[in-house]
Amino acid sequence: MTILDGKATAAQIRSELAQAVQQRKLDGKKIPHLAAILVGNDGGSVSYVTSKVSACDQIGFESTLIRYDASVQEDILLDKVRQLNEDKSIDGFIVQLPLPAHIDELKVTQAIDPKKDVDGFHPRNLGNMILNLPGFLPATPAGIMALIERNNIETEGKNCVIIGRSNIVGTPLSIMLGRNANPGNCTVTLAHSRTSNLKDICLNADILIAAIGQPNFVTADMVKPGAVIIDVGTTRVEDPSRERGWRLVGDVKFDEVAPKCSFISPVPGGVGPMTIASLMMNTLKAMELKGK
Amino acid sequence: MTILDGKATAAQIRSELAQAVQQRKLDGKKIPHLAAILVGNDGGSVSYVTSKVSACDQIGFESTLIRYDASVQEDILLDKVRQLNEDKSIDGFIVQLPLPAHIDELKVTQAIDPKKDVDGFHPRNLGNMILNLPGFLPATPAGIMALIERNNIETEGKNCVIIGRSNIVGTPLSIMLGRNANPGNCTVTLAHSRTSNLKDICLNADILIAAIGQPNFVTADMVKPGAVIIDVGTTRVEDPSRERGWRLVGDVKFDEVAPKCSFISPVPGGVGPMTIASLMMNTLKAMELKGK
Numbered sequence: 001m002t003i004l005d006g007k008a009t010a011a012q013i014r015s016e017l018a019q020a021v022q023q024r025k026l027d028g029k030k031i032p033h034l035a036a037i038l039v040g041n042d043g044g045s046v047s048y049v050t051s052k053v054s055a056c057d058q059i060g061f062e063s064t065l066i067r068y069d070a071s072v073q074e075d076i077l078l079d080k081v082r083q084l085n086e087d088k089s090i091d092g093f094i095v096q097l098p099l100p101a102h103i104d105e106l107k108v109t110q111a112i113d114p115k116k117d118v119d120g121f122h123p124r125n126l127g128n129m130i131l132n133l134p135g136f137l138p139a140t141p142a143g144i145m146a147l148i149e150r151n152n153i154e155t156e157g158k159n160c161v162i163i164g165r166s167n168i169v170g171t172p173l174s175i176m177l178g179r180n181a182n183p184g185n186c187t188v189t190l191a192h193s194r195t196s197n198l199k200d201i202c203l204n205a206d207i208l209i210a211a212i213g214q215p216n217f218v219t220a221d222m223v224k225p226g227a228v229i230i231d232v233g234t235t236r237v238e239d240p241s242r243e244r245g246w247r248l249v250g251d252v253k254f255d256e257v258a259p260k261c262s263f264i265s266p267v268p269g270g271v272g273p274m275t276i277a278s279l280m281m282n283t284l285k286a287m288e289l290k291g292k
Numbered sequence: 293m294t295i296l297d298g299k300a301t302a303a304q305i306r307s308e309l310a311q312a313v314q315q316r317k318l319d320g321k322k323i324p325h326l327a328a329i330l331v332g333n334d335g336g337s338v339s340y341v342t343s344k345v346s347a348c349d350q351i352g353f354e355s356t357l358i359r360y361d362a363s364v365q366e367d368i369l370l371d372k373v374r375q376l377n378e379d380k381s382i383d384g385f386i387v388q389l390p391l392p393a394h395i396d397e398l399k400v401t402q403a404i405d406p407k408k409d410v411d412g413f414h415p416r417n418l419g420n421m422i423l424n425l426p427g428f429l430p431a432t433p434a435g436i437m438a439l440i441e442r443n444n445i446e447t448e449g450k451n452c453v454i455i456g457r458s459n460i461v462g463t464p465l466s467i468m469l470g471r472n473a474n475p476g477n478c479t480v481t482l483a484h485s486r487t488s489n490l491k492d493i494c495l496n497a498d499i500l501i502a503a504i505g506q507p508n509f510v511t512a513d514m515v516k517p518g519a520v521i522i523d524v525g526t527t528r529v530e531d532p533s534r535e536r537g538w539r540l541v542g543d544v545k546f547d548e549v550a551p552k553c554s555f556i557s558p559v560p561g562g563v564g565p566m567t568i569a570s571l572m573m574n575t576l577k578a579m580e581l582k583g584k
Contacts, residue, residue, distance in 0.1 A: 127415025
């Protein structure tokens with residue numbers, strides 16, 4: 001059994017991106033600049049955005065963090081989005097989700113210029129993904145694809161089961177793994193809360209991806225021996241033994257599943273760092289798509 | 293075993309649309325106007341476009357057919373698309389595919405204003421589909437969904453296998469059948485040419501949809517007893533016994549599969565008429581989305 005070390009793979013990608021930044025400097029080209037909008041003080045969101053800004057620092061990207069109180073009006077936020085759309089110094093930007101309930105997330109997502117939408121959440125980028133047109137792939141699925149590719153995991157002709165059909169992970173990932181590409185060419189089954197015979201379906205999976213946010217949902221009896229397991233879940237679970245009072249728990253019961261499989265991504269240190277690496281790759285790509 | 297009579301279901305939809313047109317006339321509202329661009333003389337394309345124009349006539353929609361020789365330059369075609377985008381009298385339009393090899397289909401598809409893209413091929417509409425935002429669903433998958441819905445076929449929690457991952461049928465249909473809606477909530481497996489154990493996968497399908505354009509590909513030994521079978525294939529096969537010299541053949545070996553299943557759509561008279569009905573529904577919707 002091999003651990004899919006997302007932390008190490010992401011570090012490798014960051015180092016490649018840092019080299020690309022150095023080269024851009026030598027060539028007198030613009031340095032990529034990522035902006036992030038953070039609304040409120042949700043612990044998870046603050047921590048994700050902090051990691052993104054810190055990844056920019058490590059790579060040598062410029063970054064700007066814009067913070068609003070949780071009570072910010074939707075109009076104010078939309079105005080800021082439009083301003084960032086116009087700002088030539090910003091190459092890509094994200095609005096950290098989730099947003100407070102009084103703000104329409106889809107409205108905000110759609111207001112972002114698709115050419116700066118480095119999270120890949122805009123409908124135009126999702127449509128480009130289906131048609132294999134140039135654009136931004138959603139960061140988490142793209143990070144999972146990179147994790148698979150850089151660990152030389154064979155996907156062609158494999159049965160892949162994805163549990164969870166969210167707009168930002170399960171659904172786009174099902175398309176990316178199923179299409180005619182490498183990695184890709186899997187026979188993908190997208191399972192979800194209404195799936196009636198989930199265990200049988202999972203037992204058929206050569207590659208099993210859990211993205212539902214339910215701690216320890218995937219147990220050993222659901223896993224085919226030798227399968228590849230990718231765990232996208234990151235739920236904060238109370239843990240008085242930790243100083244901060246919680247720990248991140250994945251969707252897969254790691255201890256019992258790990259001995260059964262060929263590859264497994266841990267939580268933390270698996271998909272999480274790859275999501276951030278993939279956001280950084282998208283930011284560099286934003287400049288390249290513009291021909292800068 | 294029940295035949296899914298697409299011809300009858302489409303006639304029902306046309307009659308509802310004709311009533312809607314009558315009501316619009318009474319209300320002094322604009323009558324929907326569909327334009328179609330046809331390039332060349334391919335027999336299949338000519339016949340599809342003719343059926344679409346004739347459906348408009350039956351319903352009371354206005355229609356305009358624009359024809360070009362197969363040698364038309366891409367620029368000429370793109371200019372016409374832009375002109376139709378601007379033309380306020382046209383509510384929706386299509387460019388019949390396939391186009392001759394010297395024309396970039398994706399470039400043409402992307403040039404169409406998403407608000408007039410009643411075929412639902414534009415990346416913006418495909419992205420809207422993933423996010424469940426208002427827009428146009430691709431006509432063939434939407435027609436299949438309507439055929440399922442109007443024949444009261446239960447989909448929730450069912451295993452659905454789609455063979456064929458095309459951008460215009462298999463891939464969007466996999467999303468529509470898998471999402472949280474009714475019809476929908478299927479556990480969808482999208483199979484294709486690289487699928488390694490297709491027969492086993494098909495035998496698991498409560499709903500089996502074939503969309504690959506290979507005559508008689510699905511045989512009785514691939515079908516679970518009592519399954520719902522939907523045949524999207526329409527290949528012209530030589531047939532000297534017919535006056536025109538050919539007949540349309542589906543992807544399913546109808547004679548041997550039909551006795552095994554609960555519902556089956558025939559070719560012709562199954563999905564084909566539903567695609568046209570769905571294009572007509574999209575054309576009416578184009579006006580409604582504009583608030584006209």
